[in-house]
Amino acid sequence: MPKPRKPSLVLMGLAHNLPDRRTALADLRTALCLHIGVDMADIDPASGYNRSLDSYLRVRATWVRAHEESPGSDWTARSSKEARANWERVRPQYLADHPWPEAPALPSAEDIEALAAARFILAAPAFEDVPLPNMP
Numbered sequence: 428m429p430k431p432r433k434p435s436l437v438l439m440g441l442a443h444n445l446p447d448r449r450t451a452l453a454d455l456r457t458a459l460c461l462h463i464g465v466d467m468a469d470i471d472p473a474s475g476y477n478r479s480l481d482s483y484l485r486v487r488a489t490w491v492r493a494h495e496e497s498p499g500s501d502w503t504a505r506s507s508k509e510a511r512a513n514w515e516r517v518r519p520q521y522l523a524d525h526p527w528p529e530a531p532a533l534p535s536a537e538d539i540e541a542l543a544a545a546r547f548i549l550a551a552p553a554f555e556d557v558p559l560p561n562m563p
Contacts, residue, residue, distance in 0.1 A: 456474065458475075460477050465482075478517055480518075480521060483521045
């Protein structure tokens with residue numbers, strides 16, 4: 428009997444030219460969720476993703492850490508906002524009991540331009556006529 432493969436390798440090794448690849452991926456994700464003990468009611472039937480409270484809390488903790496590690500990152504703020512919108516769409520009750528971490532406000536285009544101009548001015552060397560010794 429062949430040794431069972433890791434589920435993640437099965438997902439990554441799925442042929443890209445399958446006519447119904449997305450359905451096959453969703454079926455594999457569903458099987459993986461069932462294997463690790465996720466309740467059938469907490470599995471999204473269309474995608475196979477785990478939509479349990481435990482999954483939400485793990486994802487939320489990841490974004491809390493990401494905001495702490497790089498508070499000024501626009502990528503973190505934008506991606507966190509997308510993740511929050513996804514959970515709000517599929518399980519809005521989780522956000523009511525366990526609020527999503529707020530991302531720091533992103534700077535406006537005017538703020539970015541002002542910052543860039545200020546850095547340029549500070550970095551630009553000041554050219555002045557400096558008399559050299561023994562020179563007319």
